[in-house]
Amino acid sequence: MERTIGTTVRSLRTPIIREGDDIIKISIDTILNATKEAGFEIQDKDCLCITESVVARAQGNYATIDEIAQDIKNKYDNEHFGIIFPILSRNRFGIILKGIAKGAKKITLMLSYPSDEVGNHLVDMDVLDIKGINPWTDVLTEKQFREYFGYRKHRFTGVDYIEYYKSILEEYNVDYQIIFSNNPLTILEYTKNVLACDIHTRERTKSLLKKYGGRKIYGLDDILNTPINGSGYNPEYGLLGSNKSSEEKIKLFPRDGQPIVEAIQNEVKNMTGKTIEVMIYGDGAFKDPVGKIWELADPVVSPAYTRGLEGTPNEVKLKYLADDLFKDLSGEELKRAISDYIANKDDSLVGEMISQGTTPRRLTDLIGSLADLTSGSGDKGTPIVYIQGYFDNFTK
Secondary structure: OOOOOOOEEEEEOOOOOOOOOOHHHHHHHHHHHHHHHHOOOOOOOOEEEEEHHHHHHHHOOEEEHHHHHHHHHHHHOOOOEEEEOOOOOHHHHHHHHHHHHHOOOEEEEEEOOOEOOOOOEOOOHHHHHHHOOOOOOOOEEHHHHHHHHOOOOOOOOOOOHHHHHHHHHHHOOOEEEEEEOOOHHHHHHOOOOEEEOOOOOHHHHHHHHHHOOOOOEEEHHHOOOOOOOOOOOOOOOOOOOOEEEEOOEEEOOOOOOHHHHHHHHHHHHHHHOOOOEEEEEOOOOOEOOOOOOEOOOOOOOOOEEOHHHOOOOOOOOHHHHHHHHOOOOOHHHHHHHHHHHHHOOOOOOOOOHHHOOOOOOOHHHHHHHHHHHHHOOOOOOOOEEEEEOOOOOOOO
């Protein structure tokens, strides 16, 4: 019988993972148990994807708001500084702001508008047009922002993030003001000390601030990039990729992930003779067309992955083959022609017309997004996703 099933994606349940657990053993046991339960076999080029959260939890990569506060004091020495371009999130930034506020005396908070970096809106773009406001040139005070746009709650979370962030600053008795601008250099009119909280544009932001007179310039990736009093840390990303763990603690993005994915790959090879690919994944890389939110709050989709996941897909467009190159063929003749073409395609199709319309993204971003959508971020209890057949094509 001809094969009809292509890529198969299974989300796998694990025990609740705690600090100190052996994430390598748990991952391997989980997939071996799943093969017995579901009746499938491990194959070469299968993908085992582990969510970053359980890796960081097993590592005990946590920090408290007191430890964040201490690092802020170390960096700014109680001087006035600006916080620019934070995303609008209770889980991602609200808990971080508590630590920052606890370690600060005076803060100027600068928010981007109409939305943050990942698409959470403070105000709709069409309202800006109606009010005649240009977000690329106009700098607004909090009072001006409210006069123009009033008090608006996020359509999904029901939170007014301006009021929420204000409440945190007031809780810690910080002298603060709030402004709105999309130009990072605006903050230098208020203070030469800046904490850049953007994620994917942070290097450019910090470079510009330093070039035009900034003095103490740091990013979230510079906070807790070394341990504070034995805290968790991430040498590459600092606080980027962290999540709220409790009202006083955050879980940081996992560190030292490469030895983990390689150990899993090697152990599965020893046990089964098959070479699987392994990755640790965080947020995927996709956009909600209704809420306009990018699921991209982590600094990277995958902080660690095995070598076979390097690169981008090297695929031809079946539609183009069927409708153009082999438009005069049909049935078995068409199938053979397409199969032969795929079997003999070039090792690199970059720039070739035959690859137009295929997704020009990295494999780790594509597979990580698939895993993120499968595992979800709630109560499914499936932090491991096992993917088979992803690298197959029409000829397999």
